[in-house]
Structures are given as C-alpha cells and as structure tokens.
Amino acid sequence: MNLRRPVSINNHPMPPELPPLLRDQRKIDADHLRLIALFHFIFAGLALVGLGFLALHWLFMSTFLGDPSLWKDQKSGPPPEQFFAIFRWFYAIFGVLIVSGGIANLISGLFIRARKNRTFSIVVAALNCIQMPFGTALGVFTLIVLTRESVREGYSTDPR
Numbered sequence: 001m002n003l004r005r006p007v008s009i010n011n012h013p014m015p016p017e018l019p020p021l022l023r024d025q026r027k028i029d030a031d032h033l034r035l036i037a038l039f040h041f042i043f044a045g046l047a048l049v050g051l052g053f054l055a056l057h058w059l060f061m062s063t064f065l066g067d068p069s070l071w072k073d074q075k076s077g078p079p080p081e082q083f084f085a086i087f088r089w090f091y092a093i094f095g096v097l098i099v100s101g102g103i104a105n106l107i108s109g110l111f112i113r114a115r116k117n118r119t120f121s122i123v124v125a126a127l128n129c130i131q132m133p134f135g136t137a138l139g140v141f142t143l144i145v146l147t148r149e150s151v152r153e154g155y156s157t158d159p160r
Contacts, residue, residue: 025150032145033112039138040109040124046134047102051095058091101127112142118155122146 065084108124111117121142128139145151 026154029145029148029151029154033115033151036138036142036145037109037112040105040112040142043128043134043138044102044106044109047098047105051098051102054091054095054098058087061087101131112146115155118146118152 062084065087104124104127108121112121125139125142125146128135128142130136131139
C-alpha cells in the first residue's frame with residue numbers, strides 16, 4: 001500500500017486541499033442589485049439618446065420630403081402628402097414607445113435600489129429582452145438575479 005502524499009511536477013508535495021471560500025450571499029446579492037439598478041438608469045438614459053435620434057431623423061425626413069426645390073427636376077414630382085402622414089404616425093408611435101420604455105427602466109431602477117415591487121422589475125426586464133442587444137443582456141441578467149431565492153427573500157414583504 002502506497003502511503004506517500006501525492007506529488008506534483010518536479011517532485012514537490014502538493015499542498016493540502018483548502019476549504020471552500022465562505023461566501024456571504026447577501027453581500028453578493030446587494031452588489032448584483034446595485035449594478036442592475038445602475039444599468040437600468042443607464043438604459044433609461046440611452047432611451048433619451050434614442051429619442052434624440054428619432055427627432056433628428058424626423059427633422060431630416062421632413063426637410064427632405066417637404067422641400068419642393070429638391071423635387072423640381074423629378075418627372076413624377078414630390079411624393080404625396082399621405083406618404084409623410086404615415087411617417088408622422090411612425091414617429092409618434094415609436095416616440096411614445098421609447099419614452100415609456102425609458103420611464104419604465106428609470107422606475108424599475110428606483111424600485112430595485114429600494115428593494116420594492118419586484119414583479120414590476122421582472123415585467124420591465126422581460127420587456128427589455130425585446131430590445132437587442134443591450135436590453136436583452138440587461139433583461140436576462142435582471143431576470144436571473146431577481147428570480148434568485150435569496151434575492152426574493154431580501155425584498156420587503158411589508159404590505160404598506
């Protein structure tokens with residue numbers, strides 16, 4: 001029977017096996033929730049950038065479609081007014097979606113920071129998954145963290 005200690009490379013004895021590191025799950029959860037709340041605030045800020053891009057696009061399109069001097073050499077003439085009317089609805093609908101998504105992320109970030117209304121944050125995270133690529137990453141990581149049992153227990157259950 002071989003009672004020698006196992007040896008590693010160069011015939012040096014291996015150190016004894018170390019005990020597993022003790023992890024404080026509450027501290028890990030608090031760090032993850034703090035980061036997720038911060039990323040919700042950043043994503044709400046990105047919604048403002050998206051709204052600015054939409055406004056800039058509308059400005060270019062309205063200038064382009066509304067300037068008769070650009071269309072004077074065309075055989076068919078300027079596009080009909082109904083064409084730009086459709087675009088106005090497009091801009092209005094997407095503007096409302098961007099603003100509502102930004103507000104929802106801002107509120108969700110505040111709720112996550114306060115450890116309240118977990119269900120609202122889960123719904124916002126699920127809706128964020130539609131917005132690729134950043135919203136998908138934020139939504140998936142938020143869902144992973146908020147569905148953890150230790151995080152669920154950490155949320156306030158006070159009915160006030």
